[in-house]
Each structure stands twice: as structure tokens, then as C-alpha cells.
Amino acid sequence: MSGKTFFFSIILLFFAIPTSTCWGLVTSSGPFLPIPVQKQYDAKKATLGNKLFHDARLSKDNQIACHNCHINQLNGVDSRPKAIGPDNHIANYNTPSLYNSTLLYKLFWEGKESDINKALTYHIEDPTIMSGKWPDILGVLSNDVVISNDFKHSFKDGLTGPNVIDVLLNYLASLDYAPSRFDAYLKGNLTAISTEEKAGLKKFMDLGCHLCHQGKLLGGNLIMPLGVIFPYPENPNKKKYRVPSLRNVTKTGPYFHDGSIASLEDAVKIMAKYQTGNDIKENEVNSLILFLKTLESKLVKGEDDAP
């Protein structure tokens, strides 16, 4: 570890300890963990969740379904800088991918919610997202004989708000990514990634990217200021954001909470400069991206699988 990186690690420890229960990963068992082999979910509920994921009746005036923003064929994103909600209202944030979202420690770009049930209940009501009203949603769905029978088969109390969230969560749990080549490497297959990709991993660690992008998702478990080392001009007050997961990041642009960065090259350069204090060269950017490509993988399961 260079002197600069050491100094930077101390700064990060200062920021990280109060916000993360997972910091121990870095010192005890290494910064990264392989993705768990597929988590358990109830297949019947996941099928029903899939139906509702594509159902615009969860939104104001039946305008928009989850799938209009979290598009499976586009790796769970919509490729727009910011999401577009009901009445063509531009949302405040870029649409994140939902793959592996049930493994996130904090939800949403600012990490403002840690309970995924509450997060989804609110997300459906959020005027910038679906602007749904629960009594209206339950009213319209209970008039649909097929849906209401499906709920009766899965739940003793049939169709209720919490049960709608429950089936959506089972669907989200079915959308986890399969292990990537990097997972095979972490599990001991040393040839799963090439020499050039290993050089990219080394660069990632030498620069200190892993101090924030760590754990199972290489992100998702810390909340950190944007502009730790140098103030980021677009974020002069050092507002904090959840460190995003880097799994399949090569396929989920545009980047950052506001979708302000179109290319992965620029995202990596900005990170190196403002989060680690290093002006990196083109060949270093390319090397880091070679490593990020080892995190690519396909969905474990999902009705309309991502490419």
C-alpha cells in the first residue's frame, strides 16, 4: 500500500465506521465475497410478482408499470439519465438495476431506507415514481378475478398491500445474477480471469476502490460522500450516496445517482480523481474496465432474461 493510499484509507475509516456494519469485511475476510448461490424464494409468489411487475394498475391512472423503468432486457435499467414517472414527470434519480437488490444493505441512491418492504410500499406511492394510492390499487386488483384468486391460493388473507409487496419481493429474489468469472476466481479458480484482468484488479485495489466498492456486490453496503479527496464540482457540499454495486456495471449506464455521466470510462476517471486522489491515464482506465468486465454475468432466472 502506497503512503497516499494509506492516508486515504484512514480518511475512509473515519467516514465508514459510523455508517456500515460491514466494514469488518475489509480487515477480517478480505474486501470481496462471492455472490451467494441463488437465494430461496417461493416460485408461485414470484410468478404472481412477475405479473404485477408488468402491471400498470399499481400506478396513477394505470400509466406505468415497474417494468417500464426497470427493464429486464436492459439489465434492469432504462438507459435514461433520470427515470420518467407518471404524467411524464422527470424523477430525481437514475433508475438502478434491481438484480441482486434483495442483497442491498440500504435501498435507494441516498441509502435512505433499510427495510425493503417499506421501501417498496413508499416507492409505489412516490409521486415521481408511480403515484399509486393503495386503496385504489387494492380496489382495482380485487375486481380482477384471476389476480384475486392467485392471491387466495398463496395467502390465507388473500389480496392485501403487504401481500402485494411480498410477491414483488419474491419476484425480485428470482432476479439475482448468476456467479461471474470473478466469483469463480474468488472461490479459488485462479485461471477464471486473465493476467490482464488480474492487473485491473490490482489497480482497483492499489487505488483503493475496494475500500468503498466491497462485499458481495462490490458496493451496496456503505454510504459515502461523493468527493472524498477533492471536492467534486457537481457536489460541493459532499452529499453522501450509497456506494453502488459494480456487478454488471458495464451494462447499466448512464452512471451516478443523476445519470449525469454517460460513459463508464468517465465514471472511472472521476472516481479515481475525486474519491481516491489519482489522475489516471487512459491505459489505467482501460485496465480497470477490463477488471469490471469480469463482474459481468447473466440472470440466474427471470421470465425475460437479460442479454
Ligand code: HEC
Ligand atoms: C418511473 C420509473 C420507475 C418505476 C415505475 C419503478 N421504479 Fe423502482 N426505482 C426507480 C428509481 C429512479 C429508483 C431510485 C430511487 C431513489 O434512489 O430514490 C428506483 C429504486 C428501486 C429500488 C431500490 C434499488 C436500489 O438500488 O436501491 C427497488 C427495489 C425498486 N426500485 C423496485 C421497483 C418495483 C418493484 C417497482 C414496481 C412496483 C418499481 N421499482 C417501479 C424508478 C422506477
Ligand code: HEC
Ligand atoms: C470513497 C468511496 C468510493 C471510492 C474509494 C470509490 N468509489 Fe466509486 N462510487 C462511490 C459512490 C458514493 C458512488 C455513487 C456516486 C453517485 O451516485 O453520484 C460511486 C460510483 C461509482 C461508479 C458508477 C456506478 C453507477 O452505477 O452509477 C463506478 C463505475 C465506480 N464508482 C467505480 C469506482 C472505481 C473504479 C473506483 C476506484 C478508482 C471507485 N469507484 C472508488 C464511492 C466510491
